[in-house]
Amino acid sequence: MGFRRYMVRKVVVYGITFVFAVTLNWLLPRLMPGNPIEAMVSRSGGAASSQLIKFYEEVYGLNQPMWKQFLNFWVNLFHGDLGYSMLYNAPVSSIIKHALPYDIAILLPAIVLSWLVGNWLGAIAGKNKKYDRYTMPLFYFLASMPYFWFAMILVYVVGVKLGWLPYSGAYAPDLVPSLSWTFIKSFLSHWILPFLSLFIVMIGSWAIGMRNMIIYELEADYVRYLEALGASEKLMTKHAYRNAILPQVTGLALQLGMMVAGAIATEIVFNYPGIGVLIMNAALNQDYFLLQGAFLIVVISVLAANFLIDIVYAFIDPRVRASYTEG
């Protein structure tokens, strides 16, 4: 088994990708036009005296040559120091630490549950033509609907018109995050609408993917062979489903990789304090460090998800395993 070599090769490739992606993250904000210090000083209302600007440039290390900044960035990164946010006046790592749970709380259940429900509905549609005729237009409608648009409809209908659920923030503004019952209740009621806005839209594309795969697999030679040898409908479906789910697993892992920042528009609509909102604010205010930090989290989670698929796939698909043991 060349599994060790396969792993080593993967780790090296992902390591190089990581360095490259993080370097780009560092570089991109610095290529943006404008001076963040000036912006920051003027935001605080003070006159932008050259002395003040110089002082802050020194504080943030922006007066040093680019190569030095780059080096400092990597050294700090390995010390777990992501810098200091100019916008929020707090260490970037602690800002992200507070925002990340909200992203995961919304996106993880939305992605996983929509994957399960979508695959289930899609598999039924792939097998049952009559049901397929009625549900496919609905799936296509869902899949082509922008997340934020459906989110706005939910806000308007359920939040504003019916007034059933709160639609702004992650908890009532007069509460402080804690493990108390009141907070959890408030958090859950704020959680429902953003969750639904993602969950329902996501079902559409999972179902379409699964339906097409099931139709394809049910036509495959190995299913015809099973049928010719007297396999029951149930067994044929079992074999077809097992193979149809494989590309969906890839899709799931890729979606989970986007988990930390996959809902920027949704978070903005619901004013939900996740990484998505942080990224937008950081970009608007040229907050280099916050932007770098937020992107770093995105890069790590996307790479981790891809790495995970590579490993998982070698286990669930013997075709992949066969190809790496050969080459």
Place this chain on the structure above:
Amino acid sequence: MAMLTVEDLKIYYATPFGHVKAVDGVSFEVREGEVFGIAGESGCGKSTLVHSLILRKPPMVHMGGKALFKGRDLMRLSKEESRKIRYTELSIIPQYAMNALNPTKKIKDIVWDLAREHGHTDREEVERLLRERLKMVKLSEKVADMYPVELSGGMRQRATMVVSTLLNPDLLIADEVTSALDVTTQRVVIELLHHFMREGIVKSIIFVTHDLALLDKIADRMMILYAGKVVEIGPTEEVINEPSHPYTQLLLSSLPRMGIQYRKQKLRGIPGYPISLLNPPKGCRFYTRCPYALDKCPSEEPKLVKVGEEHYAACHLLGGEDQ
């Protein structure tokens, strides 16, 4: 003793333009202990014929006739009855044998899934049999624990043959199993089929092919189909050496021969193409391409005429009107 008796079987395909008469009144029998060959060019109905015995799915429709298999009419079995006898009594090695096994399941798991569907309860027993049979076809018994993707094409072919015959079916249908193979592998396949017969694993084989030279090697009796009808049927030796129907004669003379260069002697074919089965002519279906066509050929359908012991051909030239 007849294992399978097919009487006047009509299998059509339903299309928006009418029925395509792919198998139109075919009769033959397959006896216990024999290899029965079915030959013909593409589109003559040979695949439709054998597939209709296994599984009829739309647009395939049964328009008449019987197929008595061990006393039961395959055309009248309920879905569940038909499902139950497949594999245990009536099995097939498909044309796509190299790709017939699910690539993501171990071969022993595929076999166990199928065996369980047919009432087997002892997994170890089934696996033991599988390993034994794999060894019989000169594969390692470890193949049982492998995925089909880990095997070469030829190994997959043999593995499929083992899977298809594992439950000792009485009648095995081999549908164009050698068509995509090189001659070495063809020989292996033919030898294995013989071996299956000798060991009593299968009692009879229907061997479908377009390769007459191959049938000569394996079949005890054979049948030539043209455009959904039987043109000639009889013991292989007689049909090959003394073909009675013009179509059989032309088919045999179109086979390439060793030692003759194409520059010296052009490869002979049969001019023209098979007719449309959507609206076939009333008379002989071969008259459009037949060099000996008579006046009555387009209008009168020729009946099978006895030309030898157990040897029949359907042609007016043979004086069919007397019988």
